[in-house]
Amino acid sequence: xDPFALLRGGLRFDKEKDDKVRQIFEADSEDDDSTSxxxxxxxxxxxxxxxEASKRRHDDRDDDDDDDEDEDDGxxxxxxxxxxxxxxxxxxxxxxxxDEDEDDDDDExEDGEEEDDSVEGRLAKAKRIGxxxxxxxxxxxxxxxxxxxxxxxxxxxxxxxxPKVVLSNLCxxxxxxxxxxxxxxxxxxxxxxxxxxxxxxSGKTCAFSFPLLANLGKHDDSGxxxxxxxxxxxxxxxxxxxxxxxxxxxxLSIQLLTKANVGNVAKARQRSHDILVSTPRRLVxxxxxxxxxxxxxxxxxxxxxxxxxxxxxxxxLDEILHACANREHVSLFSATMGVNLVINFDFPPSANEYIxxxxxxGRAGRTGTAITFFTTRDAPILRSIASVIRASxxxxxxxxxxxxxxxxxxRSRTVTRATISSSAAAMMADKAKRRAWAExxxxxKGKKAKRGKKKSGxxxxxxxxxxxxxxxxxxxxE
Ligand SMILES: Nc1ncnc2c1ncn2[C@@H]1O[C@H](COP(=O)(O)OP(=O)(O)OP(=O)(O)O)[C@@H](O)[C@H]1O
Numbered sequence: 001x002d003p004f005a006l007l008r009g010g011l012r013f014d015k016e017k018d019d020k021v022r023q024i025f026e027a028d029s030e031d032d033d034s035t036s037x038x039x040x041x042x043x044x045x046x047x048x049x050x051x052e053a054s055k056r057r058h059d060d061r062d063d064d065d066d067d068d069e070d071e072d073d074g075x076x077x078x079x080x081x082x083x084x085x086x087x088x089x090x091x092x093x094x095x096x097x098x099d100e101d102e103d104d105d106d107d108e109x110e111d112g113e114e115e116d117d118s119v120e121g122r123l124a125k126a127k128r129i130g131x132x133x134x135x136x137x138x139x140x141x142x143x144x145x146x147x148x149x150x151x152x153x154x155x156x157x158x159x160x161x162x163p164k165v166v167l168s169n170l171c172x173x174x175x176x177x178x179x180x181x182x183x184x185x186x187x188x189x190x191x192x193x194x195x196x197x198x199x200x201x202s203g204k205t206c207a208f209s210f211p212l213l214a215n216l217g218k219h220d221d222s223g224x225x226x227x228x229x230x231x232x233x234x235x236x237x238x239x240x241x242x243x244x245x246x247x248x249x250x251x252l253s254i255q256l257l258t259k260a261n262v263g264n265v266a267k268a269r270q271r272s273h274d275i276l277v278s279t280p281r282r283l284v285x286x287x288x289x290x291x292x293x294x295x296x297x298x299x300x301x302x303x304x305x306x307x308x309x310x311x312x313x314x315x316x317l318d319e320i321l322h323a324c325a326n327r328e329h330v331s332l333f334s335a336t337m338g339v340n341l342v343i344n345f346d347f348p349p350s351a352n353e354y355i356x357x358x359x360x361x362g363r364a365g366r367t368g369t370a371i372t373f374f375t376t377r378d379a380p381i382l383r384s385i386a387s388v389i390r391a392s393x394x395x396x397x398x399x400x401x402x403x404x405x406x407x408x409x410x411r412s413r414t415v416t417r418a419t420i421s422s423s424a425a426a427m428m429a430d431k432a433k434r435r436a437w438a439e440x441x442x443x444x445k446g447k448k449a450k451r452g453k454k455k456s457g458x459x460x461x462x463x464x465x466x467x468x469x470x471x472x473x474x475x476x477x478e
Pocket of ligand 1 (some may be wrong): 176198204205334443
Protein backbone atom coordinates (compact mmCIF):
# COMPACT_ATOMS: atom_id res chain seq x y z
CA UNK A 1 0.00 0.00 0.00
CA ASP A 2 1.34 3.35 -0.90
CA PRO A 3 -1.41 5.80 -0.11
CA PHE A 4 -1.12 9.44 -0.91
CA ALA A 5 -3.14 11.25 1.62
CA LEU A 6 -4.25 14.63 2.65
CA LEU A 7 -5.15 15.33 6.21
CA ARG A 8 -7.28 18.35 6.59
CA GLY A 9 -8.13 18.50 10.23
CA GLY A 10 -9.79 15.21 9.47
CA LEU A 11 -8.38 13.07 6.79
CA ARG A 12 -8.63 12.32 3.12
CA PHE A 13 -6.90 9.70 1.15
CA ASP A 14 -7.12 7.63 -1.99
CA LYS A 15 -10.12 5.44 -1.49
CA GLU A 16 -8.52 2.44 -3.11
CA LYS A 17 -5.11 1.13 -2.41
CA ASP A 18 -3.29 2.40 -5.40
CA ASP A 19 0.25 1.14 -5.49
CA LYS A 20 0.97 3.41 -8.43
CA VAL A 21 0.29 6.50 -6.39
CA ARG A 22 3.56 8.29 -6.17
CA GLN A 23 5.04 9.76 -3.07
CA ILE A 24 5.09 13.28 -4.30
CA PHE A 25 6.02 14.77 -1.02
CA GLU A 26 8.76 12.60 0.35
CA ALA A 27 9.50 13.02 3.99
CA ASP A 28 12.99 14.45 4.10
CA SER A 29 14.03 12.83 7.31
CA GLU A 30 17.70 12.99 8.12
CA ASP A 31 18.17 9.25 8.08
CA ASP A 32 16.76 9.02 4.61
CA ASP A 33 19.58 9.16 2.12
CA SER A 34 17.38 8.89 -0.94
CA THR A 35 17.22 12.03 -3.03
CA SER A 36 13.97 13.85 -2.51
CA UNK A 37 12.14 14.43 -5.75
CA UNK A 38 10.25 17.44 -4.50
CA UNK A 39 11.72 20.88 -4.61
CA UNK A 40 10.19 23.79 -2.78
CA UNK A 41 10.84 27.12 -4.48
CA UNK A 42 9.67 30.26 -2.79
CA UNK A 43 10.20 33.82 -3.93
CA UNK A 44 9.06 37.25 -2.97
CA UNK A 45 9.36 40.62 -4.69
CA UNK A 46 12.61 42.32 -3.92
CA UNK A 47 11.98 45.37 -1.80
CA UNK A 48 9.58 48.15 -2.69
CA UNK A 49 10.69 48.31 -6.33
CA UNK A 50 9.98 44.65 -6.84
CA UNK A 51 6.62 44.85 -5.17
CA GLU A 52 5.66 47.78 -7.35
CA ALA A 53 6.77 45.94 -10.47
CA SER A 54 4.82 42.92 -9.41
CA LYS A 55 1.79 45.04 -8.74
CA ARG A 56 2.19 46.80 -12.10
CA ARG A 57 2.26 43.49 -13.91
CA HIS A 58 -0.78 42.44 -12.04
CA ASP A 59 -2.65 45.66 -12.68
CA ASP A 60 -1.93 45.29 -16.41
CA ARG A 61 -3.63 41.97 -16.32
CA ASP A 62 -6.56 43.39 -14.39
CA ASP A 63 -7.16 45.94 -17.13
CA ASP A 64 -8.34 43.06 -19.27
CA ASP A 65 -10.75 41.80 -16.69
CA ASP A 66 -12.49 44.37 -14.58
CA ASP A 67 -14.51 41.79 -12.73
CA ASP A 68 -11.44 40.45 -11.04
CA GLU A 69 -10.12 43.78 -9.87
CA ASP A 70 -11.37 43.94 -6.31
CA GLU A 71 -10.61 40.34 -5.60
CA ASP A 72 -7.08 40.56 -6.95
CA ASP A 73 -6.24 43.74 -5.13
CA GLY A 74 -7.19 42.07 -1.91
CA UNK A 75 -5.14 39.06 -2.77
CA UNK A 76 -2.10 41.22 -3.48
CA UNK A 77 -2.13 42.53 0.07
CA UNK A 78 -2.75 39.18 1.66
CA UNK A 79 -0.07 37.44 -0.32
CA UNK A 80 2.54 40.07 0.30
CA UNK A 81 1.85 40.14 4.00
CA UNK A 82 1.83 36.43 4.33
CA UNK A 83 4.94 36.16 2.28
CA UNK A 84 6.68 38.22 4.91
CA UNK A 85 5.13 36.19 7.69
CA UNK A 86 6.33 32.98 6.18
CA UNK A 87 9.86 33.83 7.06
CA UNK A 88 9.36 32.13 10.39
CA UNK A 89 7.32 29.24 9.13
CA UNK A 90 9.09 25.97 9.84
CA UNK A 91 7.05 23.91 7.43
CA UNK A 92 8.17 25.85 4.41
CA UNK A 93 11.30 27.25 5.88
CA UNK A 94 13.92 27.20 3.24
CA UNK A 95 17.57 27.23 2.83
CA UNK A 96 18.53 30.84 3.16
CA UNK A 97 22.17 30.51 4.07
CA UNK A 98 22.59 34.13 4.91
CA ASP A 99 20.13 36.72 6.03
CA GLU A 100 18.67 39.63 4.12
CA ASP A 101 21.15 42.15 5.46
CA GLU A 102 23.80 40.32 3.56
CA ASP A 103 21.65 40.61 0.46
CA ASP A 104 21.74 44.33 0.92
CA ASP A 105 25.51 44.20 1.20
CA ASP A 106 25.62 42.38 -2.09
CA ASP A 107 23.46 45.05 -3.67
CA GLU A 108 25.69 47.75 -2.29
CA UNK A 109 28.70 45.93 -3.65
CA GLU A 110 27.17 46.19 -7.07
CA ASP A 111 26.09 49.81 -6.62
CA GLY A 112 29.41 51.13 -7.86
CA GLU A 113 29.06 49.23 -11.10
CA GLU A 114 26.90 50.17 -14.01
CA GLU A 115 24.40 47.27 -14.03
CA ASP A 116 24.53 45.57 -17.41
CA ASP A 117 21.06 44.16 -17.90
CA SER A 118 21.70 42.70 -21.34
CA VAL A 119 21.55 38.93 -21.69
CA GLU A 120 25.35 38.84 -21.86
CA GLY A 121 25.66 41.10 -18.85
CA ARG A 122 23.32 38.99 -16.76
CA LEU A 123 25.03 35.78 -17.82
CA ALA A 124 28.46 37.17 -17.02
CA LYS A 125 27.34 38.36 -13.62
CA ALA A 126 25.63 35.04 -12.81
CA LYS A 127 28.81 33.22 -13.75
CA ARG A 128 30.85 35.53 -11.57
CA ILE A 129 28.69 35.37 -8.44
CA GLY A 130 27.40 31.77 -8.74
CA UNK A 131 23.92 30.28 -8.27
CA UNK A 132 23.72 30.84 -4.51
CA UNK A 133 24.19 34.57 -4.81
CA UNK A 134 21.89 34.76 -7.80
CA UNK A 135 19.19 33.20 -5.61
CA UNK A 136 19.94 35.59 -2.79
CA UNK A 137 19.78 38.63 -5.01
CA UNK A 138 16.44 37.58 -6.43
CA UNK A 139 15.03 36.45 -3.09
CA UNK A 140 14.72 32.89 -4.26
CA UNK A 141 14.60 30.34 -1.50
CA UNK A 142 14.88 26.66 -2.20
CA UNK A 143 14.45 23.49 -0.26
CA UNK A 144 15.43 20.18 -1.71
CA UNK A 145 18.37 18.13 -2.87
CA UNK A 146 20.41 18.63 -5.95
CA UNK A 147 18.82 21.94 -6.94
CA UNK A 148 19.56 22.98 -10.52
CA UNK A 149 21.05 26.48 -10.88
CA UNK A 150 18.61 29.33 -11.54
CA UNK A 151 18.61 30.78 -15.03
CA UNK A 152 19.03 34.52 -15.47
CA UNK A 153 18.19 34.51 -19.17
CA UNK A 154 15.68 32.36 -21.03
CA UNK A 155 18.40 31.66 -23.59
CA UNK A 156 20.08 29.41 -21.01
CA UNK A 157 17.16 27.02 -21.33
CA UNK A 158 18.50 25.79 -24.65
CA UNK A 159 20.91 23.71 -22.53
CA UNK A 160 17.88 21.65 -21.51
CA UNK A 161 17.08 20.43 -24.99
CA UNK A 162 13.73 22.19 -25.13
CA PRO A 163 11.74 22.51 -28.37
CA LYS A 164 13.14 25.49 -30.26
CA VAL A 165 9.79 26.89 -31.24
CA VAL A 166 8.51 26.96 -27.65
CA LEU A 167 11.70 28.60 -26.41
CA SER A 168 11.55 31.14 -29.18
CA ASN A 169 7.94 31.98 -28.22
CA LEU A 170 9.01 32.42 -24.61
CA CYS A 171 11.85 34.76 -25.55
CA UNK A 172 9.49 36.81 -27.68
CA UNK A 173 6.90 37.04 -24.92
CA UNK A 174 9.17 38.10 -22.06
CA UNK A 175 12.51 39.81 -21.84
CA UNK A 176 13.87 37.95 -18.84
CA UNK A 177 12.67 35.46 -16.26
CA UNK A 178 10.99 36.48 -13.03
CA UNK A 179 12.49 34.92 -9.88
CA UNK A 180 9.97 32.03 -9.72
CA UNK A 181 10.64 31.32 -13.39
CA UNK A 182 14.41 31.47 -12.83
CA UNK A 183 14.26 28.53 -10.47
CA UNK A 184 11.05 26.63 -11.17
CA UNK A 185 11.59 26.29 -14.92
CA UNK A 186 14.96 24.51 -14.71
CA UNK A 187 13.68 22.40 -11.82
CA UNK A 188 10.68 21.17 -13.78
CA UNK A 189 12.83 20.66 -16.86
CA UNK A 190 14.93 18.37 -14.68
CA UNK A 191 11.66 16.52 -14.07
CA UNK A 192 11.43 17.46 -10.44
CA UNK A 193 8.15 17.93 -8.61
CA UNK A 194 8.01 21.58 -7.68
CA UNK A 195 6.11 23.37 -4.95
CA UNK A 196 6.31 26.92 -6.29
CA UNK A 197 5.32 29.73 -3.98
CA UNK A 198 5.50 33.25 -5.31
CA UNK A 199 3.43 36.41 -4.99
CA UNK A 200 0.44 37.18 -7.11
CA UNK A 201 1.40 38.44 -10.55
CA SER A 202 4.94 37.08 -10.39
CA GLY A 203 4.64 34.89 -13.48
CA LYS A 204 3.83 31.51 -11.98
CA THR A 205 1.66 30.51 -14.95
CA CYS A 206 4.59 30.74 -17.30
CA ALA A 207 6.84 29.13 -14.67
CA PHE A 208 4.95 25.85 -15.04
CA SER A 209 3.52 26.25 -18.55
CA PHE A 210 6.85 26.47 -20.31
CA PRO A 211 8.44 23.38 -18.72
CA LEU A 212 5.20 21.46 -19.18
CA LEU A 213 5.21 22.13 -22.92
CA ALA A 214 8.95 21.56 -23.17
CA ASN A 215 8.75 18.23 -21.36
CA LEU A 216 5.89 17.02 -23.53
CA GLY A 217 7.94 17.88 -26.60
CA LYS A 218 5.96 16.85 -29.66
CA HIS A 219 2.28 16.21 -30.05
CA ASP A 220 1.27 12.60 -29.99
CA ASP A 221 -2.04 10.85 -30.34
CA SER A 222 -1.81 8.61 -27.32
CA GLY A 223 -4.14 10.73 -25.19
CA UNK A 224 -3.95 13.52 -22.63
CA UNK A 225 -0.46 13.60 -21.12
CA UNK A 226 -0.74 16.57 -18.79
CA UNK A 227 -3.47 18.04 -16.62
CA UNK A 228 -3.53 21.51 -15.12
CA UNK A 229 -6.07 22.13 -12.40
CA UNK A 230 -7.08 25.65 -11.36
CA UNK A 231 -9.78 26.77 -8.95
CA UNK A 232 -11.86 28.96 -11.28
CA UNK A 233 -12.93 28.82 -14.93
CA UNK A 234 -11.38 32.28 -15.47
CA UNK A 235 -8.03 31.16 -14.20
CA UNK A 236 -8.24 27.94 -16.21
CA UNK A 237 -8.91 30.06 -19.29
CA UNK A 238 -5.87 32.26 -18.58
CA UNK A 239 -3.68 29.20 -18.20
CA UNK A 240 -4.95 27.73 -21.44
CA UNK A 241 -4.24 31.05 -23.20
CA UNK A 242 -0.67 31.16 -21.85
CA UNK A 243 -0.09 27.57 -22.92
CA UNK A 244 -1.40 28.39 -26.38
CA UNK A 245 0.81 31.45 -26.73
CA UNK A 246 3.87 29.50 -25.68
CA UNK A 247 3.10 26.55 -27.95
CA UNK A 248 2.31 28.56 -31.11
CA UNK A 249 3.91 26.92 -34.11
CA UNK A 250 4.20 23.56 -32.39
CA UNK A 251 1.61 20.86 -32.89
CA LEU A 252 0.91 20.54 -29.20
CA SER A 253 -2.77 20.77 -28.46
CA ILE A 254 -4.26 22.37 -25.36
CA GLN A 255 -7.84 21.79 -24.37
CA LEU A 256 -9.84 23.77 -21.87
CA LEU A 257 -12.64 21.79 -20.34
CA THR A 258 -15.77 23.91 -20.27
CA LYS A 259 -19.43 23.19 -19.79
CA ALA A 260 -20.00 23.72 -23.48
CA ASN A 261 -17.27 21.50 -24.87
CA VAL A 262 -17.42 18.50 -22.52
CA GLY A 263 -19.17 16.48 -25.21
CA ASN A 264 -16.63 17.32 -27.90
CA VAL A 265 -13.66 16.58 -25.71
CA ALA A 266 -15.18 13.23 -24.85
CA LYS A 267 -15.99 12.46 -28.48
CA ALA A 268 -12.48 13.06 -29.62
CA ARG A 269 -11.54 10.53 -26.93
CA GLN A 270 -8.91 13.04 -25.98
CA ARG A 271 -6.51 11.51 -28.50
CA SER A 272 -5.94 14.81 -30.15
CA HIS A 273 -5.07 16.73 -26.99
CA ASP A 274 -1.81 16.86 -25.10
CA ILE A 275 -2.80 19.07 -22.16
CA LEU A 276 -6.14 19.41 -20.45
CA VAL A 277 -6.87 22.48 -18.32
CA SER A 278 -9.86 22.39 -16.01
CA THR A 279 -11.38 23.28 -12.70
CA PRO A 280 -11.49 20.33 -10.30
CA ARG A 281 -15.28 20.16 -10.28
CA ARG A 282 -15.68 19.99 -14.04
CA LEU A 283 -12.97 17.40 -14.36
CA VAL A 284 -14.38 15.23 -11.60
CA UNK A 285 -17.81 15.46 -13.19
CA UNK A 286 -16.36 14.18 -16.48
CA UNK A 287 -14.48 11.43 -14.68
CA UNK A 288 -17.58 10.33 -12.84
CA UNK A 289 -19.46 10.08 -16.16
CA UNK A 290 -16.61 8.18 -17.76
CA UNK A 291 -16.18 10.94 -20.33
CA UNK A 292 -12.48 11.51 -19.83
CA UNK A 293 -9.62 9.10 -19.56
CA UNK A 294 -6.56 10.32 -17.67
CA UNK A 295 -4.65 7.06 -17.67
CA UNK A 296 -1.96 8.47 -19.98
CA UNK A 297 -1.32 11.55 -17.86
CA UNK A 298 2.22 11.81 -16.60
CA UNK A 299 2.26 15.50 -15.58
CA UNK A 300 -0.14 17.12 -13.12
CA UNK A 301 0.04 20.77 -12.12
CA UNK A 302 -2.19 22.17 -9.41
CA UNK A 303 -2.35 25.95 -9.64
CA UNK A 304 -3.48 28.17 -6.77
CA UNK A 305 -3.07 25.14 -4.56
CA UNK A 306 -3.69 27.20 -1.44
CA UNK A 307 -7.12 28.26 -2.68
CA UNK A 308 -7.97 24.71 -3.61
CA UNK A 309 -6.89 23.28 -0.28
CA UNK A 310 -8.65 25.99 1.65
CA UNK A 311 -11.92 25.73 -0.17
CA UNK A 312 -12.73 22.11 0.24
CA UNK A 313 -11.51 20.73 -3.07
CA UNK A 314 -9.47 17.93 -1.55
CA UNK A 315 -11.96 15.24 -2.47
CA UNK A 316 -11.88 16.33 -6.09
CA LEU A 317 -8.10 16.55 -6.08
CA ASP A 318 -7.96 13.05 -4.61
CA GLU A 319 -10.14 11.78 -7.40
CA ILE A 320 -8.17 13.53 -10.11
CA LEU A 321 -4.85 12.26 -8.79
CA HIS A 322 -6.34 8.81 -8.51
CA ALA A 323 -7.59 8.94 -12.12
CA CYS A 324 -4.08 9.93 -13.24
CA ALA A 325 -2.92 6.52 -12.13
CA ASN A 326 0.27 6.61 -14.19
CA ARG A 327 1.35 10.09 -13.37
CA GLU A 328 5.00 10.66 -12.77
CA HIS A 329 5.16 14.30 -11.81
CA VAL A 330 2.98 16.52 -9.67
CA SER A 331 3.72 20.17 -9.04
CA LEU A 332 1.89 22.72 -6.95
CA PHE A 333 1.92 26.46 -7.48
CA SER A 334 0.52 28.97 -5.09
CA ALA A 335 0.71 32.60 -4.10
CA THR A 336 0.96 31.71 -0.47
CA MET A 337 0.83 28.81 1.92
CA GLY A 338 0.63 30.37 5.26
CA VAL A 339 -1.92 32.34 7.05
CA ASN A 340 -4.28 29.88 8.89
CA LEU A 341 -2.91 26.98 6.94
CA VAL A 342 -0.12 24.58 7.81
CA ILE A 343 1.02 22.11 5.24
CA ASN A 344 3.26 19.35 6.49
CA PHE A 345 5.21 18.27 3.43
CA ASP A 346 7.40 16.19 5.68
CA PHE A 347 5.56 14.00 8.11
CA PRO A 348 5.86 15.10 11.73
CA PRO A 349 8.06 12.66 13.64
CA SER A 350 5.73 12.49 16.64
CA ALA A 351 2.28 13.42 17.83
CA ASN A 352 3.84 16.15 19.94
CA GLU A 353 5.59 17.63 16.95
CA TYR A 354 2.34 17.45 14.98
CA ILE A 355 0.55 19.46 17.67
CA UNK A 356 3.40 21.91 17.80
CA UNK A 357 3.16 22.51 14.08
CA UNK A 358 -0.60 22.65 13.69
CA UNK A 359 -0.90 24.76 16.81
CA UNK A 360 0.20 27.64 14.59
CA UNK A 361 -3.07 27.49 12.71
CA GLY A 362 -5.44 27.87 15.61
CA ARG A 363 -3.96 30.23 18.11
CA ALA A 364 -6.06 32.18 20.57
CA GLY A 365 -9.23 30.22 19.93
CA ARG A 366 -9.15 30.68 16.16
CA THR A 367 -9.71 27.75 13.87
CA GLY A 368 -7.21 26.68 11.26
CA THR A 369 -6.46 24.03 8.72
CA ALA A 370 -3.66 21.52 8.60
CA ILE A 371 -2.82 19.32 5.66
CA THR A 372 -0.35 16.53 6.10
CA PHE A 373 1.08 14.42 3.33
CA PHE A 374 2.06 10.93 4.29
CA THR A 375 3.38 7.79 2.69
CA THR A 376 3.71 4.17 3.77
CA ARG A 377 6.99 4.96 5.44
CA ASP A 378 5.13 7.15 7.89
CA ALA A 379 2.73 4.39 8.93
CA PRO A 380 4.40 3.69 12.29
CA ILE A 381 3.66 7.16 13.60
CA LEU A 382 0.44 7.68 11.70
CA ARG A 383 -1.75 6.03 14.31
CA SER A 384 -0.72 8.27 17.16
CA ILE A 385 -1.16 11.39 15.04
CA ALA A 386 -4.55 10.13 13.88
CA SER A 387 -5.49 9.79 17.58
CA VAL A 388 -4.71 13.46 18.03
CA ILE A 389 -6.83 14.35 15.03
CA ARG A 390 -9.73 12.22 16.22
CA ALA A 391 -9.44 13.69 19.71
CA SER A 392 -9.86 17.14 18.23
CA UNK A 393 -13.22 16.07 16.82
CA UNK A 394 -12.33 15.23 13.21
CA UNK A 395 -13.19 12.11 11.27
CA UNK A 396 -10.44 9.58 10.86
CA UNK A 397 -10.96 6.37 8.89
CA UNK A 398 -10.89 3.23 10.96
CA UNK A 399 -8.18 1.49 8.97
CA UNK A 400 -5.63 3.83 10.44
CA UNK A 401 -6.39 2.53 13.89
CA UNK A 402 -5.77 -0.98 12.69
CA UNK A 403 -2.18 -0.14 11.83
CA UNK A 404 0.30 -1.59 14.29
CA UNK A 405 1.18 0.88 16.97
CA UNK A 406 4.72 1.77 17.86
CA UNK A 407 6.24 -0.04 20.79
CA UNK A 408 5.48 1.90 23.94
CA UNK A 409 9.08 2.97 24.36
CA UNK A 410 9.22 4.67 20.98
CA ARG A 411 5.79 6.20 21.12
CA SER A 412 5.60 9.81 22.08
CA ARG A 413 3.26 10.71 24.86
CA THR A 414 -0.33 9.90 23.93
CA VAL A 415 -2.30 13.06 23.69
CA THR A 416 -5.85 12.96 24.96
CA ARG A 417 -7.61 16.23 24.82
CA ALA A 418 -10.69 17.85 23.43
CA THR A 419 -8.90 20.47 21.38
CA ILE A 420 -5.43 21.13 20.18
CA SER A 421 -5.20 24.34 22.15
CA SER A 422 -6.13 22.70 25.45
CA SER A 423 -3.51 20.09 24.74
CA ALA A 424 -0.99 22.80 24.09
CA ALA A 425 -1.86 24.35 27.44
CA ALA A 426 -1.46 20.99 29.18
CA MET A 427 1.89 20.46 27.54
CA MET A 428 3.08 23.89 28.53
CA ALA A 429 2.05 23.17 32.10
CA ASP A 430 3.93 19.92 31.88
CA LYS A 431 6.93 21.72 30.50
CA ALA A 432 6.83 24.19 33.38
CA LYS A 433 6.74 21.25 35.77
CA ARG A 434 9.76 19.74 34.10
CA ARG A 435 11.56 23.05 34.17
CA ALA A 436 10.92 23.30 37.91
CA TRP A 437 12.24 19.78 38.30
CA ALA A 438 15.39 20.69 36.40
CA GLU A 439 15.83 23.83 38.51
CA UNK A 440 15.53 21.71 41.62
CA UNK A 441 18.15 19.37 40.23
CA UNK A 442 20.54 22.22 39.62
CA UNK A 443 19.94 23.86 42.95
CA UNK A 444 19.81 20.66 44.94
CA LYS A 445 22.73 20.04 47.25
CA GLY A 446 21.52 16.75 48.67
CA LYS A 447 22.55 13.30 47.59
CA LYS A 448 19.18 12.63 45.99
CA ALA A 449 19.41 15.57 43.64
CA LYS A 450 22.97 14.64 42.65
CA ARG A 451 21.87 11.10 41.91
CA GLY A 452 18.98 12.39 39.78
CA LYS A 453 21.34 14.62 37.81
CA LYS A 454 23.73 11.78 37.19
CA LYS A 455 20.94 9.50 36.02
CA SER A 456 19.49 12.05 33.60
CA GLY A 457 22.92 12.63 32.06
CA UNK A 458 22.57 16.37 32.62
CA UNK A 459 20.38 18.81 30.73
CA UNK A 460 20.18 18.40 26.98
CA UNK A 461 22.36 15.28 27.02
CA UNK A 462 20.69 13.39 24.12
CA UNK A 463 20.57 9.84 25.50
CA UNK A 464 19.56 10.69 29.06
CA UNK A 465 16.69 9.45 31.16
CA UNK A 466 13.07 9.57 30.07
CA UNK A 467 12.66 12.95 31.71
CA UNK A 468 15.85 14.22 30.12
CA UNK A 469 14.60 13.20 26.70
CA UNK A 470 11.24 14.83 27.25
CA UNK A 471 12.99 18.07 28.08
CA UNK A 472 14.05 18.66 24.50
CA UNK A 473 11.11 17.01 22.83
CA UNK A 474 8.50 19.71 22.76
CA UNK A 475 8.62 23.42 22.74
CA UNK A 476 5.20 24.94 22.58
CA UNK A 477 6.17 28.33 23.86
CA GLU A 478 5.41 31.12 21.38
N1 LIG B 1 9.14 37.01 -17.33
C1 LIG B 1 8.18 37.89 -17.35
N2 LIG B 1 8.43 39.20 -17.57
C2 LIG B 1 7.45 40.12 -17.58
N3 LIG B 1 6.14 39.82 -17.42
C3 LIG B 1 5.83 38.54 -17.19
C4 LIG B 1 6.82 37.52 -17.15
N4 LIG B 1 6.20 36.33 -16.92
C5 LIG B 1 4.89 36.60 -16.83
N5 LIG B 1 4.66 37.91 -17.01
C6 LIG B 1 3.36 38.59 -17.00
O1 LIG B 1 3.02 38.89 -15.64
C7 LIG B 1 1.60 38.85 -15.49
C8 LIG B 1 1.25 37.98 -14.32
O2 LIG B 1 1.64 36.66 -14.59
P1 LIG B 1 0.85 35.42 -13.99
O3 LIG B 1 -0.60 35.58 -14.22
O4 LIG B 1 1.50 34.21 -14.51
O5 LIG B 1 1.17 35.62 -12.48
P2 LIG B 1 0.82 34.61 -11.31
O6 LIG B 1 2.01 34.57 -10.45
O7 LIG B 1 0.31 33.33 -11.87
O8 LIG B 1 -0.33 35.41 -10.59
P3 LIG B 1 -1.56 34.81 -9.74
O9 LIG B 1 -1.02 34.35 -8.44
O10 LIG B 1 -2.47 35.97 -9.62
O11 LIG B 1 -2.17 33.71 -10.57
C9 LIG B 1 1.03 38.38 -16.82
O12 LIG B 1 0.59 39.49 -17.54
C10 LIG B 1 2.23 37.75 -17.52
O13 LIG B 1 2.13 37.82 -18.92
